Amino acid sequence: MSAIRILHVDDEPDIREIVGLSLSLNPDFQLRACGSGADAITAAAAWSPLLILLDVMMPGMDGPTTLSHLRKNPDTSDIPVLFMTARAQAREVEQFISLGAQGVISKPFDPMTLPFLVRNHLQALKLV
Amino acid sequence: MGKVIGIAEKACEPWAVELVDEKFRLAVEACPSGMVMTDGAGIIVLTNAEAERLFGYQRSELIGRPIEILIPERLRNKHQRHRHTFIEHPQTRHAEASRNLFGLRQDGTEFPVEIGLEPICSRDGLLVLSVITDISDRKRVDRLKNEFVSTVSHELRTPLTSISGSLGLLVGGAAGALPEPALRLLTIAQNNSQRLVRLINDILDIEKIESGQIVFNFKRLDVHALIEQVIEANRAYADGFGVQVRLELASTPGDVYADPDRLAQVITNLLSNAIKFSPLNGEVIVTIEQRANNVRFSVRDHGSGIPAEFKPRVFEKFAQADTTDARQKGGTGLGLSIVKQIVTRLGGQVGFDEAPGGGTVFHVELPAWAQVARQDIDTDQRGVRILLCEDDPDAASALRDGLHPFGFSTDFARNPADAIARAKYDRYAAILVDFELPDADGVNFLGRLREQPEIYKTPIVILSAGRKIDRNEMSKRDVLEWIEKPADVDQLARILDGAIGHEVNGRPRILHVDDDHDVLELVAQILEPTAIVVSVDSIEAARRALTTQHFDLAVLDISVGPVSGLDLLPDLHSRKGAPIPVIVFSAHGAELATDPQVEAKLTKSRASLDALVAAIHDRLMLRSPEVAEEMQ
Structure with missing residues (x-):
């Protein structure tokens, strides 16, 4: 089975490292991390990940703005995006979905179950 | 009843009366809160220095004027109603910051206020003393x-x-x-x-x-199923404490009217509290019970009970009976405060009692759906049915009563979610939207309404007390009209009449085009009790009828003499350009009608007249008694 490419975007280096360690528990996942929305847009176009995990509150370009840029570029417009954010209200989740995200993973997450959660989302999206 | 000012009369000497009067006057003047006294008709009879300062008026400009001059225009109508209710049932009302009241200064600016009311019986009849505090800083x-x-x-x-x-x-x-x-x-x-x-x-x-940032999505809810889910979700947590959770049904509960996520949070908090404070191998019992107008559920633990001195503070923030408790039990001291806040917003009540045999039982009462629905569905359903989204029940009832004589039956929705649910479930001829619903952004709500396929073209009238939306926004959302609150019912009825084109008796108007006179006559006969049917046997006659009358629906035969009834499609629109829904009822070729305006296609040989009538009713939201019963 070929590697499942996942792009993780968060401005916090510690959280990037934890997500990296956590997702490495699943050997099928191949992870790349970006520290800003701008980097994510470039990386997504160049690397074509199967899924993007996107932080919501980031300095400079926030998650929703990053998503709208991704959706405008034909190379990245179809890549599913899961937002990672502090416990979101039902209404905020709805809002994220209406922006074009496929789902929301709440923070803080349990790093031991995160790989399963991501896989579950991928299965629901019929990507694996 | 209020207090009687009789102290001066008790003093027998005239000098004593004067002295007492002087002291009262000075006390009123020195009071750091604004004081305004009105008579039974709401006319100001007394004010103090602070009231002058707060509102920016001279005393002479206030005495003899109606109290409403101190209230923003958008709230005056509501205030008048409250004032009348207060006069009918005079009793002391303490200041409450949560009521969202505003004062209007002479320069037209507004400021948030807290108002306490005191009825006073005087020789001149009932007076009302309002004590007003400016809470801008707070x-x-x-x-x-x-x-x-x-x-x-x-x-x-x-x-x-x-x-x-x-x-x-x-x-x-x-x-x-x-x-x-x-x-x-x-x-x-x-x-x-x-x-x-x-x-x-x-x-x-x-x-x-x-801060009101949480939007409550009220809906009809099976509370029994929800409680079962929450118990299941907390099973592992209970196991961790060695506690059993048992559900008992005291009676079969009906549905409630609440926000499922928020209600689940209430049940979770009560349950986790009960589990935490249970002894090892203890049992937590959840009971659900249907009462007259509400549903009550209780969570009972077998813990050590709440200490008497702590009882008054149970629902306060960071309140915990014993701070060492918090550390042992891992609580935050906010759970019950959240419960109280949510239940209040859900229109319910929460309380607790000592449980017989030890432990505590917390109980929550929520309005039953049936009760809410009874108030919201107009019992007089003879009129054209419209939906009113309004959070103030008094204002909603006043409008319903006002619109009855014009042949409208008005159902209520209390919030956007409720309105969308109702409008999807039931066809309404028009929707009236209060633009200042507490849990909604008006423009956003309009957008959501218009997204619903069932109501994307139902006429919408906005009732607004303050904000005007610009014409651009109105036409984008296809808003028919914007009316200032309090709505003038004559004006509103005229606008609705124009939009719906209904007769005073509320019957919709149907254009039936067919060259078969037997079919025309049969359909007209069947529909006569519920609709006005204009039957024509040619395209020309149909076009003539369309220039003089408004129609709610058209039933078309495909072959009308030598031409196709579908030729009429470009003419079938209202004066405002909205397409008139079409049902094709034809011996052959019905399947050729692919225009989106054609909402139903029936082939004469296969479909009976009953099917045609059902399709017509379906499109005209003519409500059958069965549907009305289901709603109850």
């Missing part, structure tokens, strides 16, 4: 506090995500096996980081509820 401080809390919470959560994530990986063995003492210490750290997360979430919840 509101500003609240806002700053809320902003501070939400910023701090976010800033706290970011490092916490890293901490609990790192600990989670270590404890989970992602970095290899750890010696037992290290694992124990890390587990303690992990548990406490999770507790910190819960605490921040609770603080944020409280702050959001208090």
